[in-house]
Amino acid sequence: MSESIVEIKGVSKTFKDFWLRPVAEAVRGVDIEVEKGDVFGLLGPNGSGKSTTIKMLLGLLKPSSGEIRLFGLPPHDRRARARLGYLPELSYLHPFLTARETVLYYAGLSLMPRRAAKARAAELLATVGLAGNEDRPVGGFSKGMARRVAFAAALVAQPELLVLDEPTSGLDPIGTRDVKNLIRRLADGGMTVLITSHQLFDMQDICSRVAILSHGRVVGGGRISDIVSKASDKRHALEDYFAEVVA
């Protein structure tokens, strides 16, 4: 029996205003389970509750009801956070830090020893294609380069679960291919990956399982292999399935 890395059970999230009146029900009774080694795609149109679900998973938002477990622990537990890497949709980096300092900063926040962090930073910056740019301030980087730095920062503490929010956003085709290859390599190495993206073609390429959210509910999902096997157009299988369940 495979080990559950992420368990989201009956989770709902209602945003409230200052007077605690409900404003929007972003997530409604979502159940998702991500198993060890999965490359899990969380898909859905804009406003479907993907980002809210990810934020609850990261412990940045508290669910209104339901339960979330990360490695069997609550999301705010430090032991769970120590095993987690996160790449946000936009690369919110400190513009005054260089690429190397950025990666070392996040390594420090992950309580990595300095010497090990230095070696790991150099290795990761080379992996994401930033060799030679390690000592440039990230404030002067292009969007794609900043994305690569953020990717390296997410991976620095060698997480067991990597949460990627639109990982190929802002990348050129070569960068997108590199990221996809990197995700595949990480998954082959046993890392569990949870991805949200609108790039359904890419998701079909790299995910092993998906869940599709619409209006805060899980409206579809399953193994990519099953979705593809049932589709008439194998190349656009996920796209067709997505359109079908969301409609």
Added chain:
Amino acid sequence: MKEAFILAWRTLVRGRFLPILLLGAAAVTMFMPGLIRTDGTAAGARQLYIHSVLGCVAALVCISILCASCGHLAQSREKHRLSLAVIRPVGAFRAMVGIWLAYVAAAALALFAMAAVVYFRAPGGDVPCRHHVAPMMPSTMSVAISSIDEFLAKPTTPAGLRKAPRSSVLAYLAATEMDRYEPINPGVSAKWEFPAQLAEASDLRLRVRFSMLFAARADLAGEFTLGTAHAVISNSTQAVVEVPLLRKEAGGDGKSANGANGVVSAEFKNTGKETVMLRPRQDLFILSPADSFGANMFRAMVYVLAGVALAAAFGLFLSAGLSRPVAVFTAFVSIVVIFIAPSVIDQYPDGAGLPLGDRIGLMLSRGVYAVTSSLSDASPIADLAEDRCVEWAPLVRAVLVNAMLVPLALLGFAAMAIRRKTLPDHV
């Protein structure tokens, strides 16, 4: 903690906050002396130079650090950087302490660098500072407690005071005792007690300010004796008088003046023709040698740094839950509250009979005063300018309370708040 410190320090340096702060402080230090008009005396010029330059530098550093710290976490939250940090296993409190230490280090750099410039440029050079020792007297409150019954029984006591709550009357009597004038008639001696170690000290000076009942400019004359030391005062008006206390020949009554209970008697004999008065708690000091100007400046700057450390922690605390403009506004309102709290407490020693809003205001003022009194009651830069020793005991208290205890508590609250408010409001 180290990572948060390094990041905040780099942000302060590379974001040009610290270079601009240093430039501003240097400009004040260089150009302020040109704007000062002195009283023409060398001592006055020195006093004004130190007071105005270091006062302006301290104000500049404090306000800048407060404003920057008010925006630190708010900006990180708005730019979504906070969420990236708090999902890491490092504790929020440790990260807060790291950021706070970076602000304290930046403030220390600016303050001590400018203090070094003032040290070398101050007119008069390295003038040693002196302890200002006041007569040993019971506390004003204990005097008030011992005299309240008699005061209330007096027929001359105003009816309003008789009806007032006991605590209000006690506060009134304590304030009266602080300002109590002691009259000394011609040919009569007044006596006080000072700590016994003064009897053995050398190079003592007397600092005293007399007042007279009716004659504002009448001369006074008298002899002051402290153990075996004495000073003759003559032809002085009501200005502050500072004269050396010279040792008498061996023998005399020096030994008998040294009490067995750790005190030495002091006496002033009025040899003039007018009755003179002084407030023993405010107008009479024995000045004994302390240490160098440099050491005194160091202590004064540590005092100021304790205040800036509190301001930085308060700014971060506000920034944890509020946006930058709201945090800055709240910080400045709080500064006003800190400044007016002592006056409010003096004005309304008891809240009985006040409307609810005023009572809440009074409670707030008392709370603020309790936390900041070791800073708001102190005047380290004025003391430094007057070559008055910045004493270790209140300094240690200010550092412990204002640079450690209160900031750590504020940072603890900030760490709790940040967990709940990691994302900007529009998410």
